[in-house]
Amino acid sequence: MTSVKDVARRAGVSVATVSRVLNDSPTVTPATRERVLAAVAELGYRRNAVARSLRTDATRTIGLVIGDILNPFFTELARAVEDEARTLGYSIVIGNADERPDRQDHYVRTLLEQRVDGLLLCPTAEITPLVRGTVRDGLPLVFLDRTLPGLQVPTVRADGAGAIAALVRHLRDLGHERIASISGPALLSTGRERTEAFTAAMRACGLPVRDRYLEAGDFRAGSGQAGAARLLDLPEPPDVIFVGDGLMALGALDEIRARGLRIPHDVALACYDDLPWFTHLDPPVTAIAQPVQELGRRAVRALAERIEDRPVASVVLTARLVVRRSCGEKEGSGPA
Amino acid sequence: MTSVKDVARRAGVSVATVSRVLNDSPTVTPATRERVLAAVAELGYRRNAVARSLRTDATRTIGLVIGDILNPFFTELARAVEDEARTLGYSIVIGNADERPDRQDHYVRTLLEQRVDGLLLCPTAEITPLVRGTVRDGLPLVFLDRTLPGLQVPTVRADGAGAIAALVRHLRDLGHERIASISGPALLSTGRERTEAFTAAMRACGLPVRDRYLEAGDFRAGSGQAGAARLLDLPEPPDVIFVGDGLMALGALDEIRARGLRIPHDVALACYDDLPWFTHLDPPVTAIAQPVQELGRRAVRALAERIEDRPVASVVLTARLVVRRSCGEKEGSGPA
């Protein structure tokens, strides 16, 4: 690989001058700048970011550790993150935790060694010693989507409580009473919050909350299927299943279809997270949509601020209910 | 940040010894190793991969430039790549080209500066000067999914010609004659190959190939919708639309639904690439499934070989047809 030395020799200047040109320092004659640039072009020189980082103590790189790259929510999130990062001049090193704390820690460790300038983390579990240490050491860190209580770390997430309340009212208005949910794991803030919002909304609507209607999954397809199976095996199966994310919805759909059940006649379905293909199902799936793009962008911007040592606050956006037909339709709203 | 020096001081040894312990050199006394490890733990020392890379001229990092992170095909591919890379001890720096050659080049440039050990590229266009230069400079490079003719670069891809031929025969057996396709851009090998395989299969089946039934999209949802619209606006619209990838299928579905058309009665649909939710549509979508996981794994392994300077050959896996019901059903195969 050609280095500044080669360029310097070719241009007949010192390495210092080459460096100055490369970092467009103002203190350099147009003529020499010209010569250096010519040498750079002729040699096809490409600056070595590794050496540069060693010297400047910055990599212009941020780590992104997501829960599950197969989850459409995280995919869309990653896309937004990547987009905003590019705009700000950062590269993304990605880690897919696969919802496993050990994998999450593996990536955090690797990213720390790589000396990323900052870290965007969607925690997959309660606080691990490594994460606690990372916070203590002061590495710029922002939690995304999920948060960890008791840690002074800015979080960018969406609040779905309002949308969940609206959903429950919608279900009640449709005459449903036996409403079940398959939520995420209680270890995750998103799992907990959605369950709490759900039970609170049920009570607010005067609907009964039964323990056996509260299933906990792990945000992956298999657990959605298993949860739906347990629910449908109940002596008194629910009218409605509210699934905690898109992947589990896929699993629940598999189970419902395998049993030959019809939606919403035999069992209604609603999903936290909206997916592009939900509109193509028959009936289209009622869902709660998060402002995913915005979440990703805001997180990157927050992290960039932290990297530049400016204080940043957490941001909470709001999710919204998208009513479609998978929970039934209001009387009188059908064809006359 | 604590460095080897700090560890050395703390352990009462030289930096060389610390380094030896860290790279578990055999020539070190258990006792001193113990002391060093203790110092490492006490100080919370984490080795600096940047400095290490500068010295060893290797980053244990590979670049992955994909066509479009929103495309489920690439998402699944990325997941497999990431998985295999972790197994082999590599980190992934990801770039989302968004199907734009300029973005592709942006990432290639960045990754070269970062000194990735190798590059996995899904080319978004014909050969760019940058890509040509990269090949010439000898950076370990493997093309994934798509290839670029005229370049000596190993490619890992799936051949869909057989599956496409099987699909066309399936369509013919079902009595379809006016078969249209919305393929990828002719600039991409995958676009070209799928179109060629399709027209060849049509001829082999004695079916007419009409130019106006040959639409070209760009592998994104919008172009699938636009292509479907043009096809359905034809004075003699096709019986079947064969869509070149999952994202365009989503767009085509949008258009079909917007027009209130029914599948397969009004127009049949088949898709290159299989998606998890295809089974939940009514009717389920007939698709061509690529061995995506295997593609990703093989690509990483090939790249790892190249990085270690071993010669590697291209690998061609085969896609397979998954018949479902979106193109109609064989007579007599329905309920008696």
Add this chain to the structure above:
DNA sequence: TTGTACGCGTTATCAG
């Protein structure tokens, strides 16, 4: 078995 010292490619400081 361990320590000393150099160099990887850059940037930044300090003279000139």
Add this chain to the structure above:
DNA sequence: CTGATAACGCGTACAA
């Protein structure tokens, strides 16, 4: 405005 040179943190050849 430009050049010489130290330093970033690490791995390794060489010496002890």
